[in-house]
Amino acid sequence: MCCFTTHVSELPKPSWTICPHCTGFGCGIYPTRPASCRAFECGWYRDPAAPDDLRPDRCGVMIEVLDGTHVVMAVVDPQRPSAWKSDIVTPWLRRLVDAGHPVIVRAGPEPPPCFLIRDTQDISAVEATMKWLDTLAKKAAEPGVCQSLLHGGVA
Numbered sequence: 001m002c003c004f005t006t007h008v009s010e011l012p013k014p015s016w017t018i019c020p021h022c023t024g025f026g027c028g029i030y031p032t033r034p035a036s037c038r039a040f041e042c043g044w045y046r047d048p049a050a051p052d053d054l055r056p057d058r059c060g061v062m063i064e065v066l067d068g069t070h071v072v073m074a075v076v077d078p079q080r081p082s083a084w085k086s087d088i089v090t091p092w093l094r095r096l097v098d099a100g101h102p103v104i105v106r107a108g109p110e111p112p113p114c115f116l117i118r119d120t121q122d123i124s125a126v127e128a129t130m131k132w133l134d135t136l137a138k139k140a141a142e143p144g145v146c147q148s149l150l151h152g153g154v155a
Helices: 035-039 089-098 121-138
Strands: 061-065 072-076 103-106 114-116
Touching: 072 089, 072 114, 089 103
Parallel strands: 072 103
Antiparallel strands: 061 072, 103 114
């Protein structure tokens, strides 16, 4: 899923498009992949307790903690927009929320996101993150400016 959903600033690869180096079984340039791809940390891969059923290509949801925040982005495969509501994914998201991580669920580039929060103090973190994402999206439209919405920073 990361080869589809994420923006890669070093390549002509916007979010929500398949990477030209995706082989269908992985990355065709893995040993020399761009820095933003190297920096990407899949939430499933980082969680040693996560079962194989939660692997993004199997469950339809990719989890990532946004740089510099405790906010989690749950990116849903647009071909499976209800995947985040499944019996295996929902408990994982609930555990993240219970651990103090506001979760932003995105199911494609157009639908508005859904927010999962524990209490009202999380609202400001979500609002700040959405403002940050909106700023990055506007910057991405400017000629010569590239950045990853999920990997932080403006290039």
